[in-house]
Amino acid sequence: MTSISTSRAATLAARHFGVTGEAAELPGEVDTNFRIQSGDESYVLKISPEETSQSMLSARQFAMTRLGSAGLPYRFPGSPPGGDDIITLPEGGSATMATWIDGVPFADAGRPIELAQDIGLLAGSVVRTLEGFAHPALHRHSDWDLAVAPTVLRELGPQVRNPADRELIDDILDRLIVQMPKLQQLPKQVIHGDINDLNVLVADDEVAGLIDFGDLIYSWRIAEVAIACAYAMLGQDDPIAVAMDVVTGYSEIAHVTEVEAELVYDLIRARLAVSVSVAASRAALGNPHHMVSEANVWELLERLDYVDSVAVSAELAHAAGRNAPDLSSTIRDRREGILGGALSLAYDSSPTGPLHIVRGDGVHLYDTRARRYLDCVNNVAHVGHAQPDVIDAAIAQMSLLNTNTRYLHDNVLNYAERLLAKLPDNLEVVHFVNSGSEANELAVRMARAATGRRAMAVLDHGYHGNTTTMIDLSPYKFNGAGGTGQPDWVTVFSLPDPLRSELDNAAYEAEVNRLLATGAPPAGFLGEAIVGCGGQIVPDGEDMRSIYAAIHDRGGVCIADEVQTGFGRVGSHFWAFELHDLTPDIVTMGKPIGNGHPLGAVATTRVVAEAFNNGMEYFNTFGGNPVSAAIGLAVLDVIEEEELQDNAAKVGTYLLERLSRLKSEHDAIGDVRGTGLFLGIELVKSRETKAPDPAMTLALVNFAKEHGVLLSIDGPHHNVIKIKPPIVFSQEDADQLVAVIASGLASD
DSSP: OOOOOHHHHHHHHHHHHOOOSEEEEEOOSSSEEEEEEETTEEEEEEEEOTTSOHHHHHHHHHHHHHHHTTTOSSBOOOOOSSSOSOEEOTTSSEEEEEEOOOSEETTTTTOOGGGHHHHHHHHHHHHHHHTTOOOGGGSOOOTTOGGGHHHHHHHHGGGOOOHHHHHHHHHHHHHHHHTHHHHTTOOEEEEOOOOOTTTEEEETTEEEEEOOOTTOEEEETTHHHHHHHHHHSTTOSSHHHHHHHHHHHHHHHSOOOHHHHHHHHHHHHHHHHHHHHHHHHTGGGOOGGGGTTHHHHHHHHHHHTTSOHHHHHHHHHHHTTSOOOOOOOOHHHHHHHHSOTTSOOTTTTSTTOOOOEEEEEBTEEEETTOOEEEESSOOSSTTOBTOHHHHHHHHHHHTTOOOOTTSOOHHHHHHHHHHHHTSOTTOOEEEEESSHHHHHHHHHHHHHHHHSOOOEEEETTOOOOSSHHHHHTOHHHHTSTTOOOOOTTEEEEOOOOTTTOOOOHHHHHHHHHHHHHHSOOOSEEEEESSBTTTTSBOOOHHHHHHHHHHHHHTTOEEEEEOTTTTTTTTSSSSSGGGGGTOOOSEEEEOGGGGTTSSOEEEEEOHHHHHHHOSSSOOOOSSTTOHHHHHHHHHHHHHHHHTTHHHHHHHHHHHHHHHHHHHHHHOTTEEEEEEETTEEEEEEEEETTTTEEOHHHHHHHHHHHHHTTEEOEEETTTTOEEEEOOOTTOOHHHHHHHHHHHHHHHHHO
16 A cells, blocks of 8 residues: 555545644554644544455444443544545545544553453443444454464464474464364454553543454454453563453453353463464564564563463453362472471461462562562572573583583683682682582581581571581571570670670670680681571671681681672672671682572682591582583673672662661661661561561561562561562662562551
8 A cells, every 4th residue: 555644644634534633643553543633632544455445444433433322431433523434545545534532552551450450341341332233344354363363373373483482382372272162162243352552541540442443353252351361461560460350340241151261361372372473474564563562472471381271260260250160289288298397488377378489580580370579589599580691501511511520620620710719819729519508517527627626606696507517506596496405516606786786896805705715615607797597687897807806816717608698799799708807717608609500619728628638538429510610600700791799789779778768767667787689677666675576577578479579587586577689680679679668568
C-alpha cells in the first residue's frame, strides 16, 4: 500500500469525515494510524491495506457500536458524527475514522497490579456484550487466533533463532497437541482478540477503555481472558497472582466452563509463544510495533518454563470458580519424610509457608509460580545468581578436565596467585578446600601445628561452620538450642559491640588479657571482622587490635574468618579485616568465593604453612580442582571488570543512608549498622532500654517476603534483620527494599 503522509491524512479526514485538524502518525502493526486533533476533540484515522476487506471493516464498526451502546463503564472507539463510514482510497486501501479515547496504555501507566482484576472485568464485559454477535467477515484466518496456535507455532516457531528459545516454543506446541481433544471442546464466539497492555487504557487510576479492534475474530471465547492475562502478567513480580486476579474479574461477568478454566494457563503460554514467533517471522520488516513486547514476553516465557503447571492451572481454575484437582501432597511433605528435621527451612513460620525456589538471575530468585523475589540475603551468589561468565568458565573447564591437585595444572596456580595478590604481603601460601567450614577447620589445624597448642579463642556469638571443631568454636551454636555449652579449651571474648558494650577500649583490653591469663595459652584466635550471626555487628577496631596484639604477644596465630564478608562486599576494602587495620596470620574464605560452587580457601604465612607440612599429607579430593579454580578465577574477573567492589561501596552507602532516615521515622528501629552490602537493622521495643523485639522482626521479615523481598534474621536475640545481597545490587533494588521495609513498619 502506498504510504500516506500526515498532510494527506489531514485532507482525507476533512474531506470524507468532516474532521478538520492536524494529523500525527501513531504506531500500528497492520494499519497506518493518525491522530487528528480538531480543536478540543481528537479522532483516529485508520488506513487499512487492500487485503483488509470492507466487510471486515464494517464488522469492526458494528462491534464497536455494540460495545459503545451497551452501557458499560468503559469507553470504546466509535464513529464520528457525520461523514462516511468507510472510504476506498485511490492509492489503495481503505480509510475509517473513530473517536479518540482518552487514557494511558496499561503498560505506560506502570502496569499497576491493583488494576488486574479490573482488566478481567473489562474482558468479561466485552465477551458478554459480544455474545450472539455474528458477522461472516470474522470467520477468518489470523496468526493471532489462538484456535490456530498449533499451526502458527509449527510454521513460525522455527524462525526463532536461539535453539534454547525454539525448544521452549516446541514444548508449548507439544502441550497444545496433547490438549487438542479438550481444546476442540472450547465454545466459540466473536472476541476482541487483543486485550493487551497497549490497548487497555487507564485514566484516574481506573481501567477507562479499550482500543484497536483490528484483531476482532470468531474464536475460542476463553482466549479473550487468556490474552488479557498474558499481557497483564508482563513485567510483574508475581505474574500468576496477576493472572488469577484477571481471571477472577472475568469470571464475575462471563461464564466459564470447566474445560475453559482448565485450559486458561495453557492458552496464556500459547499466546506468549505466538507473540514471539510472529515477531521472529516479521523481524526483517523493520516495524518496531512488531517487536514492542518481545523482550518482556521472552522474560515471562522463561520464568513460566519453571512453573509447576499443574498447580498453577489448578489455581487459575479455582480463580474462575471451577473445581480444581486435589494437590494436597506437596514438596514440603516429601521433604519432611526423607530429609533430617534438623535442616532449617526459611520462612517456615510465614503465613504462606516456605518458598519453592527453582531459578535465580542476578539479584532475583523465582519460585514455582514464576514469582520474582528480590534476594537481599544470599551472599553466596556473590556476583549474581546464574552469572553467565562464571557458568561459561565452569562448563568450559568441566568439558575438558576435572581432577584433584595431585597433578600439575595452571588453573590452580593462576588462581592461587590471583588470590594472594589481593591479600597482605605476609600471606604467601594457599590451600584449597570445599567450603567455609572446611577452611576454618584447616586453619585451626594449622594454628595448632604452628604453636603446638590446642586451646583457641573466639568472639561471643560467632559462628564458624558445621564441623565438630567449628561447633565447639561457635558460641552461636554451643550456647544455643541443642548446644552443650562452652568447651573448657575455648576462651570467649565478649563481642566488641559499639551499641551495647559497657567496656571502653582500655577496659576491653584488660578483660582480654585477664581471660587469656586464666587458661591455657591459645593456639590462636578465630574471629570475623563483622560478626554476622552476632547481629551484623561491626566490632570496635581498637578492641579488635587489642585481641590480635594479645594473641601475638603470647605466640598465638590470628585467623580472620572472611567466609561471609570477603571479596569486596564491604565496599571500602576487599576484605573486612582491613576495616580494622588487622594483620592476620591466616585468612579463611568460602561462600562468595565460588558464587555458589563449593569452594573455599585458606591463605597463610610461609612460617605457618611450613609448620603444617610436618610429614602428614594434606589431601582434599575436590579442593582446588581445575573446575573450582576456573570458577574462582571467573568470580575475580567479574568483580574487577564490573567494578563490583565499588558498586558495593556506592550502593551500600546509599542504602545505609536510606535506612538511617527510616530509623529517624520509626522508634522500632534501634540501630542501623554495617558497611558496604553487609548491613543490619536491629528492632527494639524501646530505644532507651534497647529491649529486643524478635516478634516484630519475624513479622517484618515475613511481610517483606509476601511483598517480594527476601531477608533473614540473626543476632543472639533474633531481632536483627540481615542484609547481604549479591553485590550486583543496584540503587533501584535498594529503593525497593527500603520501600517494603517502610511499608511493613507502617502496617504494624
